[in-house]
Amino acid sequence: MKSxxxxxxxxxxxxxxxxxxxxxxYHLKRGYCCESGCRHCPYGFDKKINSVKKK
Structure with a gap:
């Protein structure tokens, strides 16, 4: 279970x-990507392609 x-x-x-x-x-404090396509995701997840955006 996650804390x-x-x-x-x-x-x-x-x-x-x-x-x-x-x-x-908050996302950085949480420490992981939930892969829900959050508006302010610092991990670069893109829900449209279900993957992390490449830079």
Whole structure:
């Protein structure tokens, strides 16, 4: 089981629709890519091609 990461200030913001959107800061603190196509993914995952984007 993966450990629970405490959510702190700067880890997310609320979108105009009211959803919680995690920031790059939170993803880096978590330490891995969940492969969900997150808006601020620092790991480069692209859900459209189901792979990490090549630079």
């Amino acid at each position: 629970k990461i405490p959510v702190e200030e700067g880890d997310y913001y609320l979108t105009p629709e009211g959803y919680r959107c995690f920031t790059e800061q």
